[in-house]
Structure formats: C-alpha cells, structure tokens
Amino acid sequence: MFSKPGSGPAVLRKVSQEASKVDPAKRRDFLKKGLAVAGGAVVGVPFASTLSAAENNLPPNLPEWSRSLGAGVITNPYGMPSAFEGEIKRRTVPWLTADRIAAISFTPLAELDGIITPSGLVFERYHAGVPTINPDEYRLMLHGLVENPLIFTIDDLRRFPSTTAINFLECPANGGMEWRAAQMDALQFTHGMISCCEWTGVLLSTLLEEVGVKPEAKWILAEGSDGSHMSRSIPLEKALDDTLIVYAQNGEPLRPEQGYPVRIFNPGWEGNTSVKWLRRLEVGDKPWYHREETSKYTDLLADGRARKFSYVQESNSVVTFPCPEKPLKQKGRYELEGLAWSGSGKIKRVDVSFDGGVNWRQARLKGLVLPKALTRFSLDFTWDGSPALIQSRSVDETGYVQPTFAQLRAARGESSIYHKNAIHTWRLHADGTVTNVQIS
Amino acid sequence: MSRLANRIFVVSLLVAFMSALPAWADSHGKAGQYGIGKAATAEEIAGWDIDIRPDGKGLPPGSGSVEDGEMMYEEKCASCHGSFGEGVGRYPVLSGGEGSLTEPRPEKTVGSYWPYASTLWDYIHRAMPFTQPQSMSDDEVYAITAYVLYLNDLVEDDFVLTAETFTSIEMPNQDGFFLDDRPDTENTTCMEDCKDPASVKILSEPTMVTLAAQEDVAVTEETSSVDDKVYRQACQMCHAAGVAGAPMTGDKAAWAPRLEQGREKLLTGAIEGIGIMPAKGGQKQLSDQEVATALDYMIEQVKQD
Known part of the structure; x- marks a missing residue:
C-alpha cells in the first residue's frame, strides 16, 4: 500500500553513487570490487560481499549479516549514521557567497523524520568561520546598565537553574533566493536554512536578575567572540521573556558549528539574533544599529524604505514528501508529509492543495505541536498518475495565515531578501518527478 | 534614634532599594541572590567593550x-x-x-x-x-x-x-527605515473554489542545476609527497576557498605569475606577510622552515599533472 521512495536496493544505489565519483577509466574496476570498496572505504569495517550476494540476502535466503558477527562496542566511541546514509548531509550553494568562510549550508529536510534535526545536520551560517574555543578559556561578560557587572565561566552558567525547550532556528534569508522567481531545484535549498533542536541553558532573565538591571535599561547587545564579532541589539522585553543562554543542544554540548561553548538563543526570532560563540552582553538604553541590523537583516520594500528590527519569523510551511529529492515511484496510496512553523507560537492548522490552491484539504498535525517549533503534518492521498500542483498553507495560533507569493510581493516587492514565507508549490509530473515552480 | 525616626529611615531605605530595581525584579528575587560569577573589572570591560552607537557613544580618541x-x-x-x-x-x-x-x-x-x-x-x-x-x-x-x-x-x-x-556626517538614507509593523499580509483559509482553475499558470521554474552539481563542490583531498600538515593548519582556510583574493591551491592560472617570481620571493612574502595576508598567515608560532614546507606543498599542487 505504502512504499517509501528511495528504499529500493540501497546497496546498489550506494555503489553506483560511489562509482560516479570515480574516473571513468577506473570505474569498471571499481564496480568489480563492488561493496567491498563502498562499504570498507566509508566505515572501515569488513564488508565482504559482492553485487550478486545482494540478491542472496533477500528472502528466502538468510542474509550475510545474519550469519556472522558484527563490530563490537565502542568501535565508534561516538556513533555515526549508517554508511549507507552518506547522502544525508548539509550542502551549500557556492554562488550564494564570496567564499566558504562567510557562507551558509542547508539542512536536508527531505531526509528527516519527526521534528528534531540531528545536531550534525543543523544548517550552518558563519561570518568568519567556526572558531576553536577551549571551554576552560571561555568567559561571558554581562555589563552596561547593571548594578554589578559579572563575568561567568561555563561552570558558573551551569550552576544557574536551567531551562530546556524545543524550538526551530531559522535564518531570515531562508528561501530568499525565490523572491523574484523559482530558482532552486531542491527542497534542501528552497527551505533548508531551518532546523529544530532541543536547547538547554539558563534564561537570560535569570542572569539579568543576578547583575541587577538599572531602570533606564531598554536594549541588550549580544556579541560573538568569533572573528566577525557578530552583534545584534535585542529589546529587553524579549530578553526577559524566553531568551536562553544555551550550552547544550539535543542533549549534548553545543556543536562548534552552533556556537560552542555558549550561544544566545531567541526562540521564534530570526536566527541571526541567536549570536553564536557568545562572549558579551551589554545592557543599554538604545539600540546599537550595527552592521547586521542596518546593512543586513533589514527588509527593503518596493518604495525604497526598509523595515528594521523585523525579528519574528512569521508562519511558514512546506511539503517535504513528495518533493524534488523524493519523487513518487509508482501510483497508489501515499502519506504526504510536511513541516510548518511559526515564530509567533503554535501551529493551529495546515491545509494542503493538489490543484495549485483552488481547493484545499485539512492536514493532520503529527506528534508534538509546540510553540516556535517545527510541526509535522501529513495527509493520506492516492496518486493516479495525474500531474498536480501541491501546496501547503499554515495557520498559527494568532490566526495568521501563511500568505501567497502574490500577497507577499504586493506588500513588499521583490527585493526584501529576508522573511520570505510564501505558500510554496511543487509541480508533480506524470512520471512522478517533482520540480519547484511558482504559479499565478 | 527615636522609634519614629527609625521607622522613617527604614521606609526610606526600602523606597530607595525598590526604585533602584525594575518592576519585574520584585517577583524574581534580587540582584546577586545566586552569588555566582566574578565581578568584571573596569579594565576587563574596557578590553572587550568595543561597540559604537549612532550618537557616537563608544568612539575612542584618535x-x-x-x-x-x-x-x-x-x-x-x-x-x-x-x-x-x-x-x-x-x-x-x-x-x-x-x-x-x-x-x-x-x-x-x-x-x-x-x-x-x-x-x-x-x-x-x-x-x-x-x-x-x-x-x-x-x-x-x-x-x-x-x-x-x-x-x-x-x-x-x-x-x-x-x-x-x-x-x-549626514547619511543620505538615515530616514529610510521604519520599525517592524508586520503582519502586513492577510490571507484567508478558503477551502473550495478559491480561484478560477483556468487562472492557475506556471510563472517560473528553476533555471539552475544546484543539487546535481554538488559533488563538484566537495573539497578534494590532494595527495602529496610534501608534508601538508602546516598547510592544513595555517593556509588551507584561505587558500582552499580563495578568501580575499588568495590564490586557490591547485589553481594553475592564479599561481603562474607568482611562480614566475621564484620560490624565494614567495617565501619572503609568506613569512613577512603580503597584501592582506598576515605574516605566516597569522600563525606567528610557525618557524620559517614550517612556512617553507607549506609553501612547497602549495607549489607542488600547481606543478602536478
């Protein structure tokens, strides 16, 4: 009834992918070696098999792995995904940025289930590369309009009462390449500047209490310790609401790519405000208007004016199956899946259209439905081989309805770069392939 | 002190204390209640406090x-x-x-x-x-x-x-910004016959191949007879990515005019710094010999077939 595409003979797929990277002259030899090379080269464990053996692993035969011993414990002291899943990885778009130091990579949304993004697949955005920080040499300074300016070590921060929350992290430029027209050929690139993790740390409000904020305080500057010294002005109301000083992600210390050892995290707000490798918080009475809140991360409108401090990531959604990376391989029953989110709170409902927005069906929300978190939705459907224009439309608990491209462009023009959250369209072709389109 | 004077003193202390705290602090405890963290000295703050504001606050002498x-x-x-x-x-x-x-x-x-x-x-x-x-x-x-x-x-x-x-200094676009006033769109949750099916037209499709071209992007691991340890530690960051005009490792066209200058001149530039490249690539702990090893590795990459 339900067949998940891509789950066919993964073994063959893997070998042919490996082979495609090899010089054509060497390819024949490579294929002869078959799995011994593909498996061995990737995981470094014996995998004595051949292509024909793959068939011998299928019923009614007893598979090879059922008749032998596998690797022992702590073969990989820190475990890695199966070697057969090597294509599930972050990818970048080289032409987007001048180099790979100040650049971005994208989360492979099509390959993920549930709402949690594994730490190694969380999208990356650096302005001066990933710094290497010895946690013993890490300090967080909190000063400015406070009674007692303080410096904290990691151990200090861990002594405060901690808070854990599951929240999405989204770059406000997510989908920014699509403002003028459909441009990217994969879900990973149209929507992959978003991830969702469990974040643990101390509420910034707790630290602000500890230093004693002066009455005239209104803003906080968050500053990173990497080469870019990323800095953003954050209103005190947010800092006293749900802003976290984070040291753990998905149950382990923050990954270096995500700000190890400490970042600030502003749930529901544009990712740029969640400054990584945080070194300093200054309390002040006015915003600082630094580069990343004037030259960048402001939304230019058609009339030449620009919106500033547009922090909230408004509600958005996208269908993750089918999508360009996950075509339909045969007719029949399927479960459409997708992700919806809102920086304003919980997702209330998601509707799905197969005819480009003429008629809609309400999807069901699956698993956890949390505020400011990715929320998974699904809808059963039967594909008869007809072409379709598939869309999803999210509604959040404030009643905000995800806009169409036409509505978004009418309000903002085509040069905003940031905060593109329009209803997205996948074109399902008669052969089951899926492409990115924009429609009227 | 009389009892009355004593009471007035206590009340005025209390008022002074409360007015020094923002309203939210009342329900959350008081400053220093955890006693965690070290006092930041003026000198420590001065070393890191680098921010400048539009009103000029923070600008140093000079x-x-x-x-x-x-x-x-x-x-x-x-x-x-x-x-x-x-x-x-x-x-x-x-x-x-x-x-x-x-x-x-x-x-x-x-x-x-x-x-x-x-x-x-x-x-x-x-x-x-x-x-x-x-x-x-x-x-x-x-x-x-x-x-x-x-x-x-x-x-x-x-x-x-x-x-x-x-x-x-007056910046021409100073008044070009306004505060966030979203939401600025208003969609509905129409479920049936929301638009004329005949009006649904495809306006655009991607013109670029990005996903299929990905394998070309991966950093290739070069093999070399020259030790590449120093290169990887100190040079790769910029020279693999072409940062700030750095000639990319393996880019023969970019290296050709440099090779013409001779190894000695290149080595002097690498040790002393040249243009935007800092001395020893910013890794001052490296010996001249280590820099030479890294340079030889990079030269070999553009000489190999």
Missing part, C-alpha cells in the same frame, strides 16, 4: 584622514571590496547605488543604504580586515572609515575623521 585612509584601504580592503568600493566577486560593494533602492536590482551600499556612519567605524574595527579582525589601531580605523565615506562622496578629500567631526 583621528584619521581620507588621505591616510587611501593607502591603508588599498592594502587591507581593496582585494575584496575593489579600489573604488565596487566589490570583487561576491564580496560586498561599498560605494555607488545612489537612488537605486526602488529599482529592480537595488545596490545597497554605505552611501545608498546605511543609516549611520557609526556602523561603519564599528564594523571595520569589529570584523575587518576579513582575515585579521581587530588588528588595526583606532587611528587606522578612523582613516579607513574616512576613506570609505569619501568613496561615497559623503566627505571631501581633505576630511579628517575624529570623534568630534563624526557628528557632522
């Missing part, structure tokens, strides 16, 4: 002229931003773009878009030059800031920027 800035800009900035601020490759364009904000392809530069000159000083000092952030003196930052303002026709060629003259 000065720099457009004239001084021109030479420094050419040495430290032009390899990415271009000699006239026009930008190289995808590095940011700094000048021009006046009146372009309403055009289909707006050019957002210091002159056409940035609302405050303070942002320029703050950012140059905070993060530039790209390969050596916070390596410049305050006077150098003043001079380069002055020169970038000059490139945007915002000051004359005899201008000298100081904390005092800073307030005379």
Whole structure:
C-alpha cells in the first residue's frame, strides 16, 4: 500500500553513487570490487560481499549479516549514521557567497523524520568561520546598565537553574533566493536554512536578575567572540521573556558549528539574533544599529524604505514528501508529509492543495505541536498518475495565515531578501518527478 | 534614634532599594541572590567593550584622514571590496547605488543604504580586515572609515575623521527605515473554489542545476609527497576557498605569475606577510622552515599533472 521512495536496493544505489565519483577509466574496476570498496572505504569495517550476494540476502535466503558477527562496542566511541546514509548531509550553494568562510549550508529536510534535526545536520551560517574555543578559556561578560557587572565561566552558567525547550532556528534569508522567481531545484535549498533542536541553558532573565538591571535599561547587545564579532541589539522585553543562554543542544554540548561553548538563543526570532560563540552582553538604553541590523537583516520594500528590527519569523510551511529529492515511484496510496512553523507560537492548522490552491484539504498535525517549533503534518492521498500542483498553507495560533507569493510581493516587492514565507508549490509530473515552480 | 525616626529611615531605605530595581525584579528575587560569577573589572570591560552607537557613544580618541585612509584601504580592503568600493566577486560593494533602492536590482551600499556612519567605524574595527579582525589601531580605523565615506562622496578629500567631526556626517538614507509593523499580509483559509482553475499558470521554474552539481563542490583531498600538515593548519582556510583574493591551491592560472617570481620571493612574502595576508598567515608560532614546507606543498599542487 505504502512504499517509501528511495528504499529500493540501497546497496546498489550506494555503489553506483560511489562509482560516479570515480574516473571513468577506473570505474569498471571499481564496480568489480563492488561493496567491498563502498562499504570498507566509508566505515572501515569488513564488508565482504559482492553485487550478486545482494540478491542472496533477500528472502528466502538468510542474509550475510545474519550469519556472522558484527563490530563490537565502542568501535565508534561516538556513533555515526549508517554508511549507507552518506547522502544525508548539509550542502551549500557556492554562488550564494564570496567564499566558504562567510557562507551558509542547508539542512536536508527531505531526509528527516519527526521534528528534531540531528545536531550534525543543523544548517550552518558563519561570518568568519567556526572558531576553536577551549571551554576552560571561555568567559561571558554581562555589563552596561547593571548594578554589578559579572563575568561567568561555563561552570558558573551551569550552576544557574536551567531551562530546556524545543524550538526551530531559522535564518531570515531562508528561501530568499525565490523572491523574484523559482530558482532552486531542491527542497534542501528552497527551505533548508531551518532546523529544530532541543536547547538547554539558563534564561537570560535569570542572569539579568543576578547583575541587577538599572531602570533606564531598554536594549541588550549580544556579541560573538568569533572573528566577525557578530552583534545584534535585542529589546529587553524579549530578553526577559524566553531568551536562553544555551550550552547544550539535543542533549549534548553545543556543536562548534552552533556556537560552542555558549550561544544566545531567541526562540521564534530570526536566527541571526541567536549570536553564536557568545562572549558579551551589554545592557543599554538604545539600540546599537550595527552592521547586521542596518546593512543586513533589514527588509527593503518596493518604495525604497526598509523595515528594521523585523525579528519574528512569521508562519511558514512546506511539503517535504513528495518533493524534488523524493519523487513518487509508482501510483497508489501515499502519506504526504510536511513541516510548518511559526515564530509567533503554535501551529493551529495546515491545509494542503493538489490543484495549485483552488481547493484545499485539512492536514493532520503529527506528534508534538509546540510553540516556535517545527510541526509535522501529513495527509493520506492516492496518486493516479495525474500531474498536480501541491501546496501547503499554515495557520498559527494568532490566526495568521501563511500568505501567497502574490500577497507577499504586493506588500513588499521583490527585493526584501529576508522573511520570505510564501505558500510554496511543487509541480508533480506524470512520471512522478517533482520540480519547484511558482504559479499565478 | 527615636522609634519614629527609625521607622522613617527604614521606609526610606526600602523606597530607595525598590526604585533602584525594575518592576519585574520584585517577583524574581534580587540582584546577586545566586552569588555566582566574578565581578568584571573596569579594565576587563574596557578590553572587550568595543561597540559604537549612532550618537557616537563608544568612539575612542584618535583621528584619521581620507588621505591616510587611501593607502591603508588599498592594502587591507581593496582585494575584496575593489579600489573604488565596487566589490570583487561576491564580496560586498561599498560605494555607488545612489537612488537605486526602488529599482529592480537595488545596490545597497554605505552611501545608498546605511543609516549611520557609526556602523561603519564599528564594523571595520569589529570584523575587518576579513582575515585579521581587530588588528588595526583606532587611528587606522578612523582613516579607513574616512576613506570609505569619501568613496561615497559623503566627505571631501581633505576630511579628517575624529570623534568630534563624526557628528557632522549626514547619511543620505538615515530616514529610510521604519520599525517592524508586520503582519502586513492577510490571507484567508478558503477551502473550495478559491480561484478560477483556468487562472492557475506556471510563472517560473528553476533555471539552475544546484543539487546535481554538488559533488563538484566537495573539497578534494590532494595527495602529496610534501608534508601538508602546516598547510592544513595555517593556509588551507584561505587558500582552499580563495578568501580575499588568495590564490586557490591547485589553481594553475592564479599561481603562474607568482611562480614566475621564484620560490624565494614567495617565501619572503609568506613569512613577512603580503597584501592582506598576515605574516605566516597569522600563525606567528610557525618557524620559517614550517612556512617553507607549506609553501612547497602549495607549489607542488600547481606543478602536478
């Protein structure tokens, strides 16, 4: 009834992918070696098999792995995904940025289930590369309009009462390449500047209490310790609401790519405000208007004016199956899946259209439905081989309805770069392939 | 003290205490209740407190002229931003773009878009030059800031920027920004016959192949007879990615004119620094011999077939 595409003979797929990277002259030899090379080269464990053996692993035969011993414990002291899943990885778009130091990579949304993004697949955005920080040499300074300016070590921060929350992290430029027209050929690139993790740390409000904020305080500057010294002005109301000083992600210390050892995290707000490798918080009475809140991360409108401090990531959604990376391989029953989110709170409902927005069906929300978190939705459907224009439309608990491209462009023009959250369209072709389109 | 005076004293103390705290603090406890953390000294704060505000708060003493800035800009900035601020490759364009904000392809530069000159000083000092952030003196930052303002026709060629003259600068787009007033769209949850099916037309499809081209992007592991340890530690970051005009490892065309200069000259440049590249790539702990090993590795990469 339900067949998940891509789950066919993964073994063959893997070998042919490996082979495609090899010089054509060497390819024949490579294929002869078959799995011994593909498996061995990737995981470094014996995998004595051949292509024909793959068939011998299928019923009614007893598979090879059922008749032998596998690797022992702590073969990989820190475990890695199966070697057969090597294509599930972050990818970048080289032409987007001048180099790979100040650049971005994208989360492979099509390959993920549930709402949690594994730490190694969380999208990356650096302005001066990933710094290497010895946690013993890490300090967080909190000063400015406070009674007692303080410096904290990691151990200090861990002594405060901690808070854990599951929240999405989204770059406000997510989908920014699509403002003028459909441009990217994969879900990973149209929507992959978003991830969702469990974040643990101390509420910034707790630290602000500890230093004693002066009455005239209104803003906080968050500053990173990497080469870019990323800095953003954050209103005190947010800092006293749900802003976290984070040291753990998905149950382990923050990954270096995500700000190890400490970042600030502003749930529901544009990712740029969640400054990584945080070194300093200054309390002040006015915003600082630094580069990343004037030259960048402001939304230019058609009339030449620009919106500033547009922090909230408004509600958005996208269908993750089918999508360009996950075509339909045969007719029949399927479960459409997708992700919806809102920086304003919980997702209330998601509707799905197969005819480009003429008629809609309400999807069901699956698993956890949390505020400011990715929320998974699904809808059963039967594909008869007809072409379709598939869309999803999210509604959040404030009643905000995800806009169409036409509505978004009418309000903002085509040069905003940031905060593109329009209803997205996948074109399902008669052969089951899926492409990115924009429609009227 | 009489009982009355005592009571007045206590009440006035209480009032003083409460007025010193924001309202939210009442329900959350008081400053220092955890007793965690070390007091930050004035000296510690001064070392890290680098931010500048539009009103000039934070600007240190010092000065720099457009004239001084021109030479420094050419040495430290032009390899990415271009000699006239026009930008190289995808590095940011700094000048021009006046009146372009309403055009289909707006050019957002210091002159056409940035609302405050303070942002320029703050950012140059905070993060530039790209390969050596916070390596410049305050006077150098003043001079380069002055020169970038000059490139945007915002000051004359005899201008000298100081904390005092800073307030005379008027940025053309200062009033071009407004506070977030979203939501600015209003969609409905129409479920049936929401539009005419005949009106549904495909407007655009991707013209670029990005996913299928990915394998070309992966960093290739070069094999070499020369030790590449130092290269990987100190050089790869910029030379594998072509940062700030660095000749990319393995790019024969980029290396050809350099190889013509001879190994000795290249080695001197690598050890002492050349253009935007810092001495020993910024890794001062390296010996000259280690730098030579890294250079030999990079030379070998462009000589190999």
